Amino acid sequence: MKETNLKHIAIIMDGNGRWAQSRSHERIWGHIRGSKIVSNIVEEADDLGAKALTLYAFSTENWSRPVGEVKVLFKLLKKFLLKERNRILKNNIQFKVMGDITKLPEKTQSLIAELENDSKDNKGLKLTFAFGYGGRDEIVQAANKFIKENPGKELTEELLQSYLLMPHLGDVDLLIRTGGDQRISNFLLWQSAYAELYFTQTKWPDFTRKEFKEIFEFVSKRERRFGNVCSSDLQTSKMMAVENKELITNL
Structure with missing residues (x-):
């Protein structure tokens, strides 16, 4: 497994x-x-050594789409669960769904629950579908749950993080959006605070393992500073500090 x-x-x-x-x-x-693209991307993420892959399948805003289109998305989720179940278990993948799935057909909800339970002890890639999910809604729910359980206690970043839907996944390191638009559309707002962002013009049906790998390898070479300065700037700052100290001493 790659690091x-x-x-x-x-x-x-x-x-x-x-x-x-x-x-x-x-x-x-x-x-x-x-x-039909999803399975290929899941396999590639696993091959690249990623620990978690979260896919935005259906947002809270998507409920406003035509009823026929929404029903097709429901059917495709059910088909994925039936078709990919054995491969998910065979490849030691841990499967979860985050979001409100109460409007899904009962059969689909049962399939989700069964796969989540049967894969809960798997130690491989953590595959999460965000379905009926909204980032703002997740944060509000987390804050309200904390307040209800801890009246009068001050909320911290660490505590809020622990009340999110999938706290064990941690922060997002790389967020990719296909299709050409350059926005994150209410997706994992808290978790993506310091994510590397990559927007590709390629529409999802044309997205390939090859392009995914190229994006992954390109972004992995970036220096992630998390609000700090890069190493070269830090070295320059140290040298300037020494020079300034000498200059002040010689005044």
Whole structure:
């Protein structure tokens, strides 16, 4: 297994509808094609040594889409759960869904619960689907839950982090958005505070393992400073400090 500084990868899988429309098809065909890409990207993330992969499958805002399109997304999730169950378990992947799934058909909810339970002890890649999820909603829920359980106690960053939906995943190291738009659309707002961002023009149905790997390797070479200065700037600052000290001494 490769060692990498990009432990948690998050992807906004965007562009399905536009991909279909550019080919004179209905939007649902883009979702159908896009659903076939997921397994390849999961495998590549695992091969690259990532510890967690979180995919934005359905946001809280997506409920405003046409009913027919929403139903197709429901069916595609169910199909994924049935088709990929054995491969997920075989490859030691831990599967979870974060968000509000209460509007999903009961059969799909049962499939999710079963796969989550059967894979809970797996030690490999942590694969999470964000479905019925919104970043602001997650933060509000976490804060309200803390206040209810700890009346009068001051909330800290560490405590709020522990009340998030999936605190064990930690912060996002790399957030990729396909489809050309350059925004994070209410996805993992807290977790992405210091994430490296990468926006590709490639629409999700055309996103390949090769491009994913190229993005991963390109971003892994960036120097992540987390608000600090880079090593070369730090060395320069130290040298200037010595020179200034000598200058002051000689006044």
